Amino acid sequence: MIAARSSPRARVRPGRLALHAFLIAMVALWLFPLLWAIYTALRPISDTVKNGYFSIASSLSLDNFSSVWDQAQLPYYYLNTLIIVVPGVLLTLLVSSMLAFALTQFSWRFNLLVLMLFTAGNLLPPQVIIIPLYWLYLNIPVPIGWLSDNGLLYDQYIGIILIHVVFQAGFATFVLSNYMRTITKEITESALVDGANVLRIWWDVILPLCRPALAAMGTLLFTFMYNDFFWALILMKSGDKRPITSALNNLQGAFFTNYNLVAAGALLAAIPPILVYVALQRHFVRGLALGATKG
Amino acid sequence: MADPTTTPAAPVQAETGTGAVAAVRRRRRYSLLTRHDKLILTLMVGIPLALDLILIWAPAVASVGISFTNWSGIGPITSDNFVGVRNYQVLFGSYIFFRPALAHNLIWLAFLTIIATPFGMFLAVLLDREMRGTRIYQSIFFLPVVLALVVVGFIWELQYAPQEGFINNALGLTRGGHIIDWLGNPRINLYAALVAASWRHVGYIMVLYLAGLKSVDPTLREAAAIDGANQRQTFFRVVFPVMAPINVIIVVVTIIESLRAFDIAYIINRGKNGLELLSTLITNNSISEASLVGFGSAIAVVLLVISLVPIILYLSRVMRNMTA
Numbered sequence: 001m002i003a004a005r006s007s008p009r010a011r012v013r014p015g016r017l018a019l020h021a022f023l024i025a026m027v028a029l030w031l032f033p034l035l036w037a038i039y040t041a042l043r044p045i046s047d048t049v050k051n052g053y054f055s056i057a058s059s060l061s062l063d064n065f066s067s068v069w070d071q072a073q074l075p076y077y078y079l080n081t082l083i084i085v086v087p088g089v090l091l092t093l094l095v096s097s098m099l100a101f102a103l104t105q106f107s108w109r110f111n112l113l114v115l116m117l118f119t120a121g122n123l124l125p126p127q128v129i130i131i132p133l134y135w136l137y138l139n140i141p142v143p144i145g146w147l148s149d150n151g152l153l154y155d156q157y158i159g160i161i162l163i164h165v166v167f168q169a170g171f172a173t174f175v176l177s178n179y180m181r182t183i184t185k186e187i188t189e190s191a192l193v194d195g196a197n198v199l200r201i202w203w204d205v206i207l208p209l210c211r212p213a214l215a216a217m218g219t220l221l222f223t224f225m226y227n228d229f230f231w232a233l234i235l236m237k238s239g240d241k242r243p244i245t246s247a248l249n250n251l252q253g254a255f256f257t258n259y260n261l262v263a264a265g266a267l268l269a270a271i272p273p274i275l276v277y278v279a280l281q282r283h284f285v286r287g288l289a290l291g292a293t294k295g
Numbered sequence: 296m297a298d299p300t301t302t303p304a305a306p307v308q309a310e311t312g313t314g315a316v317a318a319v320r321r322r323r324r325y326s327l328l329t330r331h332d333k334l335i336l337t338l339m340v341g342i343p344l345a346l347d348l349i350l351i352w353a354p355a356v357a358s359v360g361i362s363f364t365n366w367s368g369i370g371p372i373t374s375d376n377f378v379g380v381r382n383y384q385v386l387f388g389s390y391i392f393f394r395p396a397l398a399h400n401l402i403w404l405a406f407l408t409i410i411a412t413p414f415g416m417f418l419a420v421l422l423d424r425e426m427r428g429t430r431i432y433q434s435i436f437f438l439p440v441v442l443a444l445v446v447v448g449f450i451w452e453l454q455y456a457p458q459e460g461f462i463n464n465a466l467g468l469t470r471g472g473h474i475i476d477w478l479g480n481p482r483i484n485l486y487a488a489l490v491a492a493s494w495r496h497v498g499y500i501m502v503l504y505l506a507g508l509k510s511v512d513p514t515l516r517e518a519a520a521i522d523g524a525n526q527r528q529t530f531f532r533v534v535f536p537v538m539a540p541i542n543v544i545i546v547v548v549t550i551i552e553s554l555r556a557f558d559i560a561y562i563i564n565r566g567k568n569g570l571e572l573l574s575t576l577i578t579n580n581s582i583s584e585a586s587l588v589g590f591g592s593a594i595a596v597v598l599l600v601i602s603l604v605p606i607i608l609y610l611s612r613v614m615r616n617m618t619a
């Protein structure tokens with residue numbers, strides 16, 4: 001709006017001014033629910049009991065954050081999420097980069113079919129497959145103690161990681177193969193002539209070229225998996241392995257009318273993805289763009 | 296599973312052929328892959344593919360089979376469990392929640408298609424220009440997209456709560472005793488949930504559409520400007536038509552999001568009392584509350600069939616780009 005200063009003769013066009021006014025109004029509207037949640041979380045419960053939530057705060061403090069942190073055992077659930085999300089993201093990137101590599105650098109007969117199966121699988125509403133999947137999780141044996149302490153996929157980190165990887169690999173493979181298609185096959189071909197095996201080519205030649213796409217996908221996958229609610233809700237008992245999003249749902253029951261604590265808990269749960277978004281916004285947006293357009 | 300070859304152009308069909316001179320020459324030229332390489336490539340595709348088939352496609356197909364039974368989910372399915380199309384008869388006939396759920400999914404779709412998606416596209420068009428602060432505006436509109444739907448649900452509960460919520464207080468309804476129960480009243484809670492869902496959907500569509508706008512050849516706009524077209528004409532007559540592929544993707548994304556709607560409805564009231572959706576009916580009937588597994592599967596099949604329409608539309612669109 002002070003653009004006029006940059007070139008002395010240009011005057012502020014009324015159209016531009018109206019545009020900014022509209023956008024500022026919209027941005028304020030968009031931020032309001034979040035700011036209101038922050039405001040509510042910062043107010044002591046005694047203050048809101050006395051004056052109601054729709055009032056000027058007499059004091060602000062971080063007490064609600066620290067009490068929900070302890071009472072709802074948030075560190076514990078953050079850790080659960082971490083145990084699921086970190087291997088989940090890494091495995092998805094590994095699996096989907098292998099798939100995309102094999103599907104784009106070589107001419108297979110069923111290339112397109114495989115890619116379509118993965119992409120379509122990722123687009124299905126999860127509820128469509130949940131009934132048989134639930135049964136599979138209760139019946140597939142996992143006889144390895146450190147992976148599963150009840151011998152099943154049900155109610156285990158490994159089960160949630162597995163469905164995340166398989167489900168998200170659809171999206172990630174689609175995006176990465178769009179990206180890898182822009183890499184000429186001659187690179188792979190000449191590396192083969194030089195005697196490199198395919199594993200080396202994938203790891204040492206193709207993956208370094210895909211670094212921007214991998215960073216973008218990693219950022220997106222982190223958010224998708226961190227924010228997941230459905231898989232853990234159904235495929236885990238209300239138990240001690242649930243990630244923070246499902247744990248948050250229990251918090252609603254526990255602190256029914258204490259909106260200050262509910263707000264503080266929701267905001268604390270939202271902090272990690274917001275930090276990732278703020279730090280890696282470029283990657284984040286590029287990842288979505290790669291999915292929607294070609295390269 | 297297939298012949299992995301490095302041929303960029305014509306597919307080699309008879310790679311393992313013998314004798315013929317052409318085949319030998321072809322082999323010399325193309326069989327750069329050792330047996331070991333082929334094994335590795337087969338594993339690279341085969342293992343994920345097997346998992347995808349077992350955990351996603353087999354359940355999708357199994358749902359269809361289970362939907363013809365009265366299986367409770369426990370023990371084996373025997374021929375005694377077979378009930379033919381009875382689940383579907385009940386579903387389409389006497390089950391009182393099916394029609395509302397279907398209607399709610401359609402309202403969800405209509406609301407996003409008519410209001411949220413066009414608004415996201417509109418913001419993208421406004422922000423796709425050299426302008427002070429455009430990045431900040433974009434970041435703020437996109438912020439809700441990174442929040443979990445659980446968090447979105449909680450944040451909006453602070454707005455909607457009858458006594459304590461911002462909206463009723465700001466409208467002065469709490470003093471007059473004319474409290475509106477935004478999330479509890481079955482005639483309006485769907486729209487309240489949709490406002491919360493749109494808060495997130497708009498930013499998502501905006502980013503997708505911005506990416507599309509950036510990929511439009513700038514000379515097209517310049518040419519239109521030279522020909523004397525104003526901004527609105529340039530957009531509707533030049534930019535929008537070239538954006539046809541991305542427009543289709545955005546429509547499909549909107550449809551798929553509407554069919555997937557679950558989290559917000561579940562958080563508000565477990566998808567009941569005005570917030571029934573096909574997705575919540577499936578889990579409530581078969582896992583969370585009752586064990587009408589066969590009946591729940593019939594609902595899942597209905598959702599599957601509906602979902603396949605936009606999925607096939609989407610695939611045919613993006614795969615056409617790929618083979619081209």
